[in-house]
Amino acid sequence: MSAQATARRARPAAPPRRMKLIATLALIALVLWSALTIDIEIDRILRLPEGLGLIFYRMFLEKGPLWSYFPEALAGMIESLQIAWVGTIIGAVLSLPLGLVGAKNVSGGFVSNAVRQVLNAIRAVPEILLAVVVFIPIVGIGGTASAYAGTLAIGIHSIGTLGKLTAEVVEGIDPGPVEAARAAGGAPAQVQRWGVLPQVMPEIVAFWLYRFEINIRASAILGVVGAGGVGDALNQAMIFRRFDRAGMIIIVIIVATILIDYVSGTLRRRIIQGAGAKRIHGEEIEEPSFVGAGAGKEGSGSG
Amino acid sequence: MIRFENASVTYPGGVEALKNVTLEIPDGQMMVIVGLSGAGKSTLIRAINGLVPLTGGDVMVDGVSVREAKPKQLREIRSKIGMIFQTFNLVKRTSVLNNVLMGRLHGAGTMRSLLGWYKPVDIEIAMQSLERVGIVEKAYVRASNLSGGQMQRVGIARALAQEPTTILADEPVASLDPPTSHVVMRDLQRINRELNITTIVNLHFLDLAKVYGERIIGMRNGELVYDGTGAQADERVFRDIYGRSLTADDMMGQDAPAAAAG
Amino acid sequence: MTASTSSLGATQRPAKPRRSPWTIIAIGAFLVITWWAASEEFGIGFDVVRVVNNLTRGASILAEFFPPNWSYLPQTYGPMLETFKMAVIASIIGCGVALPVSFLASRVTTPNLAIFLADRGILNVIRALPDLLYALVFVSAVGVGPLPGIMALVLFNIGVVAKLLSETVDGVDPGPIEATDAAGGNRTQMVRWAVLPQVLPNYVAYSLYVFELNIRASAVLGIVGAGGIGNNINTVRRFFQYDNMSVILIEIFVFVFIIELISIWLRRRLV
Numbered sequence: 015m016s017a018q019a020t021a022r023r024a025r026p027a028a029p030p031r032r033m034k035l036i037a038t039l040a041l042i043a044l045v046l047w048s049a050l051t052i053d054i055e056i057d058r059i060l061r062l063p064e065g066l067g068l069i070f071y072r073m074f075l076e077k078g079p080l081w082s083y084f085p086e087a088l089a090g091m092i093e094s095l096q097i098a099w100v101g102t103i104i105g106a107v108l109s110l111p112l113g114l115v116g117a118k119n120v121s122g123g124f125v126s127n128a129v130r131q132v133l134n135a136i137r138a139v140p141e142i143l144l145a146v147v148v149f150i151p152i153v154g155i156g157g158t159a160s161a162y163a164g165t166l167a168i169g170i171h172s173i174g175t176l177g178k179l180t181a182e183v184v185e186g187i188d189p190g191p192v193e194a195a196r197a198a199g200g201a202p203a204q205v206q207r208w209g210v211l212p213q214v215m216p217e218i219v220a221f222w223l224y225r226f227e228i229n230i231r232a233s234a235i236l237g238v239v240g241a242g243g244v245g246d247a248l249n250q251a252m253i254f255r256r257f258d259r260a261g262m263i264i265i266v267i268i269v270a271t272i273l274i275d276y277v278s279g280t281l282r283r284r285i286i287q288g289a290g291a292k293r294i295h296g297e298e299i300e301e302p303s304f305v306g307a308g309a310g311k312e313g314s315g316s317g
Numbered sequence: 318m319i320r321f322e323n324a325s326v327t328y329p330g331g332v333e334a335l336k337n338v339t340l341e342i343p344d345g346q347m348m349v350i351v352g353l354s355g356a357g358k359s360t361l362i363r364a365i366n367g368l369v370p371l372t373g374g375d376v377m378v379d380g381v382s383v384r385e386a387k388p389k390q391l392r393e394i395r396s397k398i399g400m401i402f403q404t405f406n407l408v409k410r411t412s413v414l415n416n417v418l419m420g421r422l423h424g425a426g427t428m429r430s431l432l433g434w435y436k437p438v439d440i441e442i443a444m445q446s447l448e449r450v451g452i453v454e455k456a457y458v459r460a461s462n463l464s465g466g467q468m469q470r471v472g473i474a475r476a477l478a479q480e481p482t483t484i485l486a487d488e489p490v491a492s493l494d495p496p497t498s499h500v501v502m503r504d505l506q507r508i509n510r511e512l513n514i515t516t517i518v519n520l521h522f523l524d525l526a527k528v529y530g531e532r533i534i535g536m537r538n539g540e541l542v543y544d545g546t547g548a549q550a551d552e553r554v555f556r557d558i559y560g561r562s563l564t565a566d567d568m569m570g571q572d573a574p575a576a577a578a579g
Numbered sequence: 580m581t582a583s584t585s586s587l588g589a590t591q592r593p594a595k596p597r598r599s600p601w602t603i604i605a606i607g608a609f610l611v612i613t614w615w616a617a618s619e620e621f622g623i624g625f626d627v628v629r630v631v632n633n634l635t636r637g638a639s640i641l642a643e644f645f646p647p648n649w650s651y652l653p654q655t656y657g658p659m660l661e662t663f664k665m666a667v668i669a670s671i672i673g674c675g676v677a678l679p680v681s682f683l684a685s686r687v688t689t690p691n692l693a694i695f696l697a698d699r700g701i702l703n704v705i706r707a708l709p710d711l712l713y714a715l716v717f718v719s720a721v722g723v724g725p726l727p728g729i730m731a732l733v734l735f736n737i738g739v740v741a742k743l744l745s746e747t748v749d750g751v752d753p754g755p756i757e758a759t760d761a762a763g764g765n766r767t768q769m770v771r772w773a774v775l776p777q778v779l780p781n782y783v784a785y786s787l788y789v790f791e792l793n794i795r796a797s798a799v800l801g802i803v804g805a806g807g808i809g810n811n812i813n814t815v816r817r818f819f820q821y822d823n824m825s826v827i828l829i830e831i832f833v834f835v836f837i838i839e840l841i842s843i844w845l846r847r848r849l850v
Contacts, residue, residue, distance in 0.1 A: 025444055029457050045671050048664035053806075054726045062721055062730075069720040096616035103613060138832055142711065142799050146816060147824055152637035231709040238715060238803060248712070252719050260716070264708070271707040366761055396763030406754035410776045419755075419772055423763035430768045479762055 073261030080258040087259075087266040090244030091234070093161060095270065097243050098229040101165045105172025105229075106222045112173060113180025113218075114206060119192075120184060130181060137174030141167045141232045145241040161242030168229050168236075179221045180214070187213045220282045227271075227278050234267050318343055318379060319365060319483065319515065325373030326360050326539075334360040336539040337374065344482070345513040347506060349520050349530030349547070353559055356536040358519040362485050365517070366398045367391050379482070396423035399476025399514075403488040405468040409461035413452070413471050416460055417443040420478030446477040450504055466497035473504060484508070486518040490525070495571035498522075502529045522569035523555050640821065647829060648822035655811060655830055661725055662807035663834075665800075666793035669729045673736025673793075674786040680737055681744035687756070688748060688770050702741055710735035710796050714805040725806030728797055735796065736789050743785045744778060751777045783849055787842050794838050798831050 115121050116129035145167035153163045187210060195209035237245025244263055251260040319342040326335040335357050342348055350358045363369035364376050367383045375384045378394055386394055399420065407416050421439040422430050429435065435443075447453040450470040455463065460471065469489060476484050486505060490498035502518075506529055509516040520526045526533055526547065533550050535543030535558030543550075543558050556562055682688040683698040710731050717727030755773035764772070801809020808827060815823045 025448075025453055026456050045667060048667040052661065052664045052668065052725055054724060058721060058724075058726055062726075065720040065722075066717075069716065099612065099616045135832075138795075138835055139828070140795055140799050142802065143812070143828070143831075146802065146812065147828065148637075148641075151640045151816075151819075151821075153633050231707075235709045235711040235715075238711065245712075248715065252715055255719070257719075264712070264716075267712070268704055268707045272703055275703075275707070368757065368761060392763040392765060394763070395761055398761070400758070400761035402754065402758065404754050406758040408755045408773060408776045410779070415772070419759060419764070420762050422759065422768045422772065427765065427767050430764075431771050475758070475762070485761075 069257060072257035073264065077258050079265060080262040083259050083262045084266070086247065087244065087263045090237070090247045090263065091266045091270050094233040094237070094243030094245070095230060095274070097161055097164045097233040097236070097241075098168060098226060101168030101233065102172055102222060102226040102229050104165070104169030105176050105225065108169070109173045109176035109180055110218070112177040114184060114210070116177055116181035117184035119187075119189070120206070120210070126181070130178065133174050133177040133181070135174075136170060137178065139171065139174075141171040141229075142236060142239060142241075144171055145236050146239045150240060160237075160240050160246070164233055164236040164241030164243060167241060168232055171232075172225050172229065176221060176225055180218055183214045183217050183221075184210060216285050220285055223278045223282045223285075227275050230271055230274060234271070319517075320377045321361075321364075321374070322377070323374035324361075324364060324371050324376050326357075326364060326369060327372045333539050334369075335364065335371075338539075338541050340534070340541060340544075342515060342517065344515055345509070347509045347516045347518070347529070347531040348534060349518050349526045349532070350534045350536060351520055351523060351526050351555070351558060352536035357539040358536050359487055360539075361536065362487050362517060362519055365483070365485060366395045366400065392423060396479055397482050399479045399481035399484045401469070401472045401476055401484065401486040401489045403491045405465075405472050405492075407460045407468055407471055407475075409459070411460060412457050413447070413460055413463070413474075414440075414443060414456040416471055417446055417474045417478050420446070420475045423479070442480065443474070443478050446474040447471075449477060449508070450474050464497075465493050466500060469493060469497075469501050470504065473501070473508070477508065481514060483515040483517070486516070488519050488521055491521055495569050498525065498569060499571075505529070522567065523550075523563065524568045524570070526550070643821040644825040646822065647825040648820075649826060651820075651823040651826050652830070655808060655827060658801070658808040658811050659830060659834060662797045662801075662809075663794070665725050665728050665732065665797040665807055666790060669732030669736060669793050669797070670786065670790040672729075673733040674740055674782075674789065676733070677737045677740035677744065678782070681741040681748060682770055682774070684741055684745035685748040687751060687753070688766070688774055699745075702738060702745075705734055706738040706742065711800065711803060714800045715803045718804045723804035723806070728800040728805030728807060731800060731805060732793050732796060736793065739789050739792070740782075740785050744782055747778045747781045748774060780849075784846060787846055791835070791838055791842055795831075795835055798835075 112129060112133065116126050116133060118126045120126065121129075145163055149163035149166045150160070153166075191213065192205060192209035195205040200208065233243050233245075235243075235245045235248075237243040237247065238249045240246065244267060248260055248263045251257070251263060321338045321340040324335055324338045324340075325333070327333050334355075338357075338361065350361060352358050360369050364371055365378065365383070367386065371384050375382050377383070378398070381390070381394060383391070383394060408419075415433075418435055418439060421435060421443065425435055425439060444453060444456065447456055450473050452467055452470050452474070455467065455471075460468065463471065469492075472489075473484075484505070489505070490501050493501060502525060505516055505518065508514060518529070520530075527550050528547065530547040530550070533543065533545055533547055534541060535554070537558055537560055543554060545554070552563060555567070559567070680698065680702070683694060684702055686695055689695045689698070713731035713734050714727055717730045721727050721730070751774055755777070756769055759769040759773045797807045797809075799809045799812070801807040801811070802813050804810070804813075808831065811827055812824070815827065
């Protein structure tokens, strides 16, 4: 080391962290304001563990799981599954062309942008709102009509998310095959079918499966507003304070959901690997409005 | 003093990485380990601080058995042994100072280290370590903004901040260019001489080993096959250790700059 | 196409590879399930004809949404504000709790297999239920108002953030972890200094994301009585006040949109 190096170099001063301090203070202020001005009495918070414990006890422990109610719970869950299934199909089928059109490299900036905005608008409305506000008034309640409304709500909402994801995948493709298809004289539809689709189908199908997993959760609870499925039975059970029934329903929902998640997840992985497509780290978050094929399973109200 | 007694390591797959190694390293020695990849250099070094557990025999650090040490004891042993890595192992997203302070973690209470409220004496020691390797002016710079050589010096500072009795260096210069490699090796040599810290270094380049190794250990297939001084080690010795004739890749090929051009 | 058989010897054209049986089975299963799910007797009785028929009826109802009854707007300010506060509180609590939970759910930071599996298991169960369901149950447990809504959102948050974060933790650079171990640090110190700095940007991103989800979710939780604008939705729909309903919808939409913009801006500033 040179003599210059062994001489004491001046120690730097610690950098000021003003921005960080301001941001933290602002956050704390926001949280405190929210907590203090919200309309909740303290004693309710204090009695929280008691209330929770009681209901947990009544649901699962008092009489043990209510196996006698199992058939009805299962029937309701099956209806929810069917709603989710058909709803997802509607969403998938309709989102495919919309997603294609919504891709910049397919239909040019202006058109694709317009389509994306429409898709965003659809996505922004949670399924339950769609059901409550639009479809139930239209198709009415009772019998098969309610399942119908739920299916439409899930289907239409799924178009939004699936459409956006489809468009993004299409925008990310390798332009080579598309160019080749065009150069060979293919009509636009053929170009799509042979140039675009083969590249993106595995990923898109994976999205459909993931959307199905999410939609199961939505359909399970839509019944609360009368849109069919097991949610209706759950609501009734809660209203009449038959918590043992509610407990059984919840168990059925959990088991069914986890099972289907597992099967669907395995299928998704097979499809992605089988196609040799680059592995999707399917849980990335891209931007705020990104919902679905990503972070966890949102509840029905926020799909 | 560090002592290996019939130390062996057999990995779950059946690979015998160390076979009955017996070795004594006196305090303050600068020892270099050479050998082909997979010869056991890395395993030997990591057995000293227990990062690789022994499956046979024992290694004693200052009379305390590493193999028998309970977790708390092991942490105590490790706190006195600084380690430098080929890939530097710095936390890129945080400042140089925070990285060096990681060397003070053992002494700082859990609560303090959780909040990052190190005692002033810890910060002083960290700063001094940075001064010793000559990059204190980068204390508040984000670690990812440094060059490779600078990052390794931060690694050395981190080890120094532990106020260790021993420093282990696992291929510390393998990711650096030749001039920087010499700078780093010379830093290690200087620290070894000035602070009398036992320094054990794995090296890939034989010419470096010869220059900086007060003592050279040769490993082949998990066995100790050579033990001598840097002066005694010549081409024939290295060929014996490697079990093959030497190639250009085995030498770094650039001598240390004549004047001390830090 | 025209193989010159002379130089290559007689090369036979390969037989066309059979379609993998799995694909056929999959397609078949798909069709069967779809038919079963949509059919009248076994399923939900879905058919496209009915959709078309109902569209006309729908049109008249949809017409009632317009024009929106703007005079209703002031009545919604209070509930919307409550919705916002619910989202804020739930985000803070949920993301805060999710941090240690996510460390427990990753083998990188939790070598103890039993704890890891238990944590993962609990997370899976939490995530199997939608937030509205939790709200429903909690309303029965603690009464109506924003409290059950916040509780439901907290659980939901933990589910989302912990899963995402634990996967990020799974993928961290193990180098700094080795370095803390070698320096004699304990597990807490390792997590704080070797893992946390690496995942912090992701954590912030996930938290912001979940906050947006919370805003949307808390808007509807009120339907089961858990506070926020959802209560108004319930009242309004019971009385068939569609012109008020459209005001609420537009309001929610605009609100979510603004939050999204802020969130994008925040994310850019922070990263």
